[in-house]
Amino acid sequence: MTAPERLSKRDAIRRENERLILSAAEKVFAEAGFGGATMQLIADMAGLPKANLHYYFATKEELYRRVVQEIFEIWLHAADSFDNAPDPATGIGAYIDAKMDISRRHPHGSKVWASEVMHGAPVIQDYLETTLRDWTEGRAKVIEAWIDAGLMDPVDPRHLLYMLWATTQHYADFGHQIETLNGGRPLSDRQWAAAKQSVKAIILKGIGAA
Amino acid sequence: MTAPERLSKRDAIRRENERLILSAAEKVFAEAGFGGATMQLIADMAGLPKANLHYYFATKEELYRRVVQEIFEIWLHAADSFDNAPDPATGIGAYIDAKMDISRRHPHGSKVWASEVMHGAPVIQDYLETTLRDWTEGRAKVIEAWIDAGLMDPVDPRHLLYMLWATTQHYADFGHQIETLNGGRPLSDRQWAAAKQSVKAIILKGIGAA
DNA sequence: TCGTTTTCTGACCGTATGGTCAATCTTGAG
DNA sequence: CTCAAGATTGACCATACGGTCAGAAAACGA
Numbered sequence: 001m002t003a004p005e006r007l008s009k010r011d012a013i014r015r016e017n018e019r020l021i022l023s024a025a026e027k028v029f030a031e032a033g034f035g036g037a038t039m040q041l042i043a044d045m046a047g048l049p050k051a052n053l054h055y056y057f058a059t060k061e062e063l064y065r066r067v068v069q070e071i072f073e074i075w076l077h078a079a080d081s082f083d084n085a086p087d088p089a090t091g092i093g094a095y096i097d098a099k100m101d102i103s104r105r106h107p108h109g110s111k112v113w114a115s116e117v118m119h120g121a122p123v124i125q126d127y128l129e130t131t132l133r134d135w136t137e138g139r140a141k142v143i144e145a146w147i148d149a150g151l152m153d154p155v156d157p158r159h160l161l162y163m164l165w166a167t168t169q170h171y172a173d174f175g176h177q178i179e180t181l182n183g184g185r186p187l188s189d190r191q192w193a194a195a196k197q198s199v200k201a202i203i204l205k206g207i208g209a210a
Numbered sequence: 211m212t213a214p215e216r217l218s219k220r221d222a223i224r225r226e227n228e229r230l231i232l233s234a235a236e237k238v239f240a241e242a243g244f245g246g247a248t249m250q251l252i253a254d255m256a257g258l259p260k261a262n263l264h265y266y267f268a269t270k271e272e273l274y275r276r277v278v279q280e281i282f283e284i285w286l287h288a289a290d291s292f293d294n295a296p297d298p299a300t301g302i303g304a305y306i307d308a309k310m311d312i313s314r315r316h317p318h319g320s321k322v323w324a325s326e327v328m329h330g331a332p333v334i335q336d337y338l339e340t341t342l343r344d345w346t347e348g349r350a351k352v353i354e355a356w357i358d359a360g361l362m363d364p365v366d367p368r369h370l371l372y373m374l375w376a377t378t379q380h381y382a383d384f385g386h387q388i389e390t391l392n393g394g395r396p397l398s399d400r401q402w403a404a405a406k407q408s409v410k411a412i413i414l415k416g417i418g419a420a
Numbered sequence: 421t422c423g424t425t426t427t428c429t430g431a432c433c434g435t436a437t438g439g440t441c442a443a444t445c446t447t448g449a450g
Numbered sequence: 451c452t453c454a455a456g457a458t459t460g461a462c463c464a465t466a467c468g469g470t471c472a473g474a475a476a477a478c479g480a
Contacts, residue, residue: 218477218478219476219477219478220476220477220478223477248466248467248468249467249468249469250466250467250468260468260469261469261470261471264468264469264470268469269468269469270468270469
């Protein structure tokens with residue numbers, strides 16, 4: 001947090017409206033998919049006239065791209081947990097915690113990202129090929145170092161990463177299914193804690209880092 | 211397989227066209243989502259005029275529902291691996307194998323299912339509340355029995371099931387991301403085998419059933 | 421062969437969508 | 451206070467979409 005900037009009213013309005021629109025868009029894109037989402041619906045949810053959306057975001061694609069970029073940003077930051085960890089139990093444990101928290105707090109964004117990738121990543125393919133690839137290679141190296149140091153079993157780092165992504169994102173992307181199987185009620189604080197605990201316990205023991 | 215039925219030409223044509231349409235629809239729905247898919251695109255991919263689609267499937271929703279039902283059927287059958295298994299290593303190992311094979315052979319169907327659930331299961335909510343709920347409770351009981359028999363660690367059966375679903379489906383739903391991280395090439399036979407092996411090794415060891 | 425049922429399809433329709441625009445209102449610097 | 455720049459919005463447009471339908475063609479039973 002920087003000190004509260006002295007904003008002109010114009011800047012404040014612009015900032016506020018962009019936030020309003022992006023927030024509404026995230027929800028609508030998550031619930032209806034890119035094709036099923038309509039600018040009208042997003043406008044209604046944001047409480048603004050449709051034409052106003054097009055003033056801030058020229059096209060539906062541009063708005064969508066911004067939504068995807070935002071979640072990707074959050075997603076990458078969770079990686080900080082990974083770095084500077086002395087051992088896999090600490091690093092991977094913290095990463096699981098961070099990603100589970102993201103699944104709980106940004107379920108819409110998670111779904112938008114999942115949807116985007118599932119449809120072949122038409123708008124963020126470049127991110128996958130650059131940022132994500134670098135990120136993945138970096139963490140794979142960390143894992144390999146842990147393996148070489150005898151701190152965990154020799155597992156394929158990529159498949160371990162896929163498992164981490166899959167398991168943690170599942171609680172966001174398939175949240176509706178989980179909720180239904182939970183008697184139609186969202187997971188309670190206690191249940192979320194249990195979920196985290198289960199995931200960490202199984203994976204950390206599974207890679208010999210418990 | 212029953213013996214080759216003597217089909218009238220009419221029946222053969224109907225069967226053939228329905229197959230053609232369902233197959234094209236599965237692909238288009240997977241790639242574009244329900245909202246992004248168009249009857250025209252499905253028709254083109256099936257090599258039939260659009261009006262012909264509406265002869266076999268009255269509405270887009272009806273066609274979509276059939277596609278979702280088909281994958282759900284396949285999905286449930288993978289559960290057979292679970293039953294009559296003497297111990298978790300056998301049962302869960304076979305289940306992972308089966309679900310990984312489904313991810314490889316029916317990536318489109320997997321994506322359609324994932325998309326449907328992510329969007330709140332608008333058309334198959336009843337399945338979730340009946341068939342899937344029963345299925346889940348049944349397997350949870352099996353897992354609890356294994357735990358009681360001391361064949362594996364006392365883990366929450368639901369979270370274990372979620373982990374199994376998440377991890378195996380990830381290879382279909384996020385196949386594009388995995389492919390990109392694999393240098394743009396699909397996983398080879400060898401890599402698929404390694405993926406299966408990694409998943410099984412980590413999870414089975416993680417639940418103390420290795 | 422004949423009449424009936426099923427299959428096929430081009431042309432068409434109402435609607436909803438993404439996007440545009442000109443007119444109006446608001447803000448802020450000088 | 452003045453006025454240029456920014457923000458707002460109702461009305462509008464072209465297009466694309468799901469779906470319809472009437473009539474032609476093919477398949478079939480008798």
